[in-house]
Structures are given as structure tokens and as C-alpha cells.
Amino acid sequence: MxxxxxxxxxxxxxxxxxxxxxxxxxxxxxxxxxxxxxxxxxxxxxxxxxxxxxxxxxxxxxxxxxxxxxxxxxxxxxxxxxxxxxxxxxxxxxxxxxxxxxxxxxxxxxxxxxxxxxxxxxxxxxxxxxxxxxxxxxxxxxxxxxxxxxxxxxxxxxxxGGKGVFDTKIAFVSTISGNKEIYVIDFDGHNLREITKNGSINLSPAWSPDGRLVAFTSYIKRNPDLYLFDLTRSVQIRLSTKPGLNAAAAWSPDGSRMALMMRREGNAEIFIINRDGTHPRRLTKSWSSEASPTWSPNGRKIAFVSDRAGSPQIYTMDVNGRNVKRLTFLGSYNASPSWSPKGNKIAYCGRSNGRFHIFTINPDGTGIRRLTENSGNNEGPTWSPDGRFIAFSSTRGGRSQIYVMNANGANQRRLTSTRGKESSPTWSPRMDR
Amino acid sequence: MVKKSYIVIGVIVSLMVMVGCAKKAVKEEPMVTGKAGEKAWEKPAEERERAGIDEKSLQASLERKKYPGIEGEFLESSLLKDINFGFDRYDLTPKMREILSQNADLLLKNPGVKIQIEGHCDERGTIEYNLALGERRANRTEEYLISLGLSGNRISSISYGEEMPLDPRHNEGAWTKNRRAHFIILSR
CATH class of the missing domain: 3.40.50.10070 (TolB, N-terminal domain)
Structure with missing residues (x-):
């Protein structure tokens, strides 16, 4: 395959x-x-x-x-x-x-x-x-x-001087078949295929660093459980099934663990689990909601969303949960962080004049840059493995579809043209290794 | 009949006031529980009667349902009303508390009924943050029902985030309907 x-x-x-x-x-x-x-x-x-x-x-x-x-x-x-x-x-x-x-x-x-x-x-x-x-x-x-x-x-x-990413793929959520299933498409917009076919609500795909697995959340059993889809064997494995959220999984760079959202004391917190779904460890402790973890490429830090200051903003912390720092201060809604493969940028989705746009920021909170302009809502950024491109979803053409741009915002192009609504892209690692 | 409901409501109101006072010290919730109850108290007789629907009416109102792609059937009752939240909010207004105490009333009269509270959001904002928000909405609702005397082991909660809008349109009216806690019955 x-x-x-x-x-x-x-x-x-x-x-x-x-x-x-x-x-x-x-x-x-x-x-x-x-x-x-x-x-x-x-x-x-x-x-x-x-x-x-x-x-x-x-x-x-x-x-x-x-x-x-x-x-x-x-x-x-x-x-x-x-x-x-x-x-x-x-x-x-x-x-x-x-x-x-x-x-x-x-x-x-x-x-x-x-x-x-x-x-x-x-x-x-x-x-x-x-x-x-x-x-x-x-x-x-x-x-x-x-x-x-x-x-x-x-x-x-x-x-x-850097290898291209032309053989990479992007997984995302689409409603082509009516409900939200996970799909995969080549970098150039060809070879669209459906990965999950379970008829349920499937969310937040995350490609494993070895390229063989896609983690996602599904409501099949009336709980947002975490599943893995094994691309080499085309099978679906149920992995984490704690009552409440098991959602927004993000693989550690070495593939040994995943950070994700789980319920504790009635609100979503950031946890880490082993890749087999065992041994959940809680990283955040707050009365607020925590969401959308992403790892720094050296595996030492995690950026995430929290509304502890009253509105959703992006924070970073050490991988043991200590040293929490607020990263974004501009605007009242900043979410969906994605740490770049080189480690020098975090892409995220922020609200500006009532619309959502893709921004990048340095991990020390400096150098905010808006990459999308006045066109629809733009959400869910994900980096190509070489850090040169960002894929995201946008409603600029009507229905939400997947787009790709250079990391500086240039060359924005539409990747998908389906009859579904698309969201939550996740870029594969290089397959050519 | 009317007398009986007076007693029941009276008991609930005093319970609520007690719980409300007890909770106040720990949680910063305004003491509106008593007020909501008092409002119900001041209502005309016919409305009071409706609030005090007897245990059979819930059972009679149950409808069998299934969500596509989610295992298992469940039951729904039009007597268990949704509550609607403010944008990006999960706090309970006096009006929402009033609806919840009516729902609690019905459930207290049907002690065998197990419910699930669904927390829902409107489409604005990110999918994952909305999952967290739905979780809080469901949880806040669950806490309140427990404070009204419902046993916690009769209640479970789930967040659907923005995944199950009641109204698929993209306007204020639809968004208001979609920001809700909804009640389903997992077993009678």
C-alpha cells in the first residue's frame, strides 16, 4: 500500500x-x-x-x-x-x-x-x-x-540543500460520506482515500512519527475514545477509553508517548499516555479547560490551549507539567498550536476581526506573524516534515477545504476539492527514508 | 394532587436552599437556587401542576432513539428540557437552574432512570477547544443535578463539542440553540 x-x-x-x-x-x-x-x-x-x-x-x-x-x-x-x-x-x-x-x-x-x-x-x-x-x-x-x-x-x-516532501501525505477529517471520517491525500492533492469507515464521528487525526499509524478520536461506543488506525494492516485499534474525553492526541517526537486531553474533576486536562494507551499521567492541574497539546521537536516541551485567564490562549510547559508560561496575549481566542519541526516557530489559529486566521509565533512569545488574509475562517495548522509548508483548513472558497501554503504565507493553494467539509489536517512524516 | 405537589416542591425548595447555602462557602456560585424555587412557588396553580408532573408522565413520554454511528439505542423525553448556554460560557443562569430543577423533579420521581448529559457547543471556535467546553457544560449541569439530590451514579456525561448541532444553520438563532446541555435516558 x-x-x-x-x-x-x-x-x-x-x-x-x-x-x-x-x-x-x-x-x-x-x-x-x-x-x-x-x-x-x-x-x-x-x-x-x-x-x-x-x-x-x-x-x-x-x-x-x-x-x-x-x-x-x-x-x-x-x-x-x-x-x-x-x-x-x-x-x-x-x-x-x-x-x-x-x-x-x-x-x-x-x-x-x-x-x-x-x-x-x-x-x-x-x-x-x-x-x-x-x-x-x-x-x-x-x-x-x-x-x-x-x-x-x-x-x-x-x-x-533539503529534501522535498513530495512523497508525503496529509490526513484530515471530511464529511464526504455524510459523517466525519478520516481521509488521506497525497501532498499534490491526488490519491484521496478514506481511512476510517465506521460511520461515527471521527476527530483529530495525528500521524505517528514512523508514518505507520494515525491516532484519532471516535464516538463509536458513546464516548470520545482514542483509536489507532494501522495503515500497513488497515485495522482500527481502540486504545484509550477513559470516561470523558480521550481526544486531540499528539505523538511525542520519538513515538513512544502521546499527549492528549482527558477529563479530570469535570474539565479537560492535558495527560500523557504510553503509545499502547496505558499509564496516563496528568500534566496540568487547573479549574479551567485545557486542549490541543503539541510537542516541541526535542520532546522537552508541550504547547497547549488553556482558558485559565478567561479566554482560550496558548501556553507552553515542560513535559513534566512544570514551568507553565503564557505565550499569546494578542486577541481573545488563540488555539490549535502546532510546533514546527525545526522548533523555532509555533503555528496557531487566532481570531482577528471576527475571523480565524493562521499565525506563527516564536516559542518565546515574540515575532507574531499573520499568514492568512481576509478570506474565510482558517484553522488547524500542521507543518510539513521539512518545516517549509503549513497545511490548514479554510472556508475561503465556501465549504471548508484543506489548503497548503509556504511557511511564510506565500503560495496559498487549495489541496482538496470535495463535496465534504474538511478540517483538522495532520501532515505525515517523510515516507522516503 | 395539587396538595401532593406542594409538599414535593416544598421539600425540593428547602433542599435546594440548604444545598445552595452549603455549597456557597466552597464555590463562588450566586445563591439563585432558592430564588428559582421561589419563582416556581409563585406561579399560577396550573403551571405548578405542570411542574409537578407525576412519575408516570416521564415514562409515558419516552421515545426510542439512536444516533447514527454510535452503538446502542437510548430514550428521550420531551419533558426533560435542554438548557442553553451563553457564548463560550458554562455557568448556569437562574433560568437554566429553574429548568434543571424541573428536570430534577421528574428524575427524582423516577429513581430507576439513568441519564446521560450531553454538552454541546455552537460551530464557532476550534473543534478541540469546543470538546473541552462541552465537557464543562455537561459537568456543570451534572454537578447541579447532584446538588438537587440526584444520585451521581444515575448520571453520566459526555461532550460532543460542536459535532451535533441541533440547528445546522450559521446564524445567532441557530448558535443559541446549539449551545446546550441535552438529556438522554440510557435506562429506565
Missing amino acids: YPRVIFILICLLFTFIRPDVSLARVYIDIESPELQPLPIAVAQFKDIGESRPNVARTIMDVLTNDLTISGFFEIIPRSEFPQEINALADPPDYSSWLRSRAEVLVMGGYSSKGDRLAIEFRLFDLVEKAFLVGKRYEGSTKSLRSMIHRVANEITYQIT
């Missing part, structure tokens, strides 16, 4: 050696607020086996879409190519490419045999006149899209 399981990476064509010159070059500074996309030429992939023209088309579509939505690349149209790329073995005619805006070039080929498929690509620096990388991937024809996402990951790695 998952690419990691299905296909074997052959790759690493050692015939080519990456020249030193490329190491020195910074193509794009992804930390820069005014990121200048790198012009890239993507040549049509050549069929070097049985004739399967639709594969070339899919490769081109998926690859250019990945590179475009990353925000790091500008795709140079084929009409601006100074030469036709015909033979895969030859390096490009660098002198003719000097007339083009393109700074890097991708070319590649594919071959298929029965239901097996191999894809290879090469990446050239047209300015430095250098070969950068070449790789080959092999798998079943069904994993074509996953293989192309890995090509995009590799190209992104070469250009930005």
Missing part, C-alpha cells in the same frame, strides 16, 4: 560524479523572505523500452506540478528551449542554453516491462555547465506517481 514497502530504490548511478563546482553554488536561499524561484527546464522524458506514451505525459505533469507548488522553481515552457533533448546519454548543448532563462535542466527516460517500471533522470547546471545528479528508480507501474515524487525530492535536495 505504501511506496516505501512497494518499491525498491535502485538508484545511485555511480557512473556520474558530482563535480565540486556545484557544492559551492547556492541556487536559492529558502530562508529568504523574498525567495526568487529558480528557472528550470524540464525536458520530456524519453521512452527507452516498450512504447507507453502516457507515462511520459504523467511524468511531465506530476514533476512540473511538484516543482511549481514547492514555490522554489519556475518552469520554463518548452517553447523557450533552444534545443530538443533527444538522446539521454548526451549532455546538453550548454552554449545554446546560454540564450535561455533556464538555469538548470532536467532530462530523463523510462522503460517498462509488464507491470514493472523504471525511471531515470539527470540534472544539469546550465550556468556552471555541470552535471549535478542522476538517479534511477524502479517499481510497479502503480507506484509511478510516488517515483516521480522522489525525482522531485531529489531535484529539490540538489537545489535547496
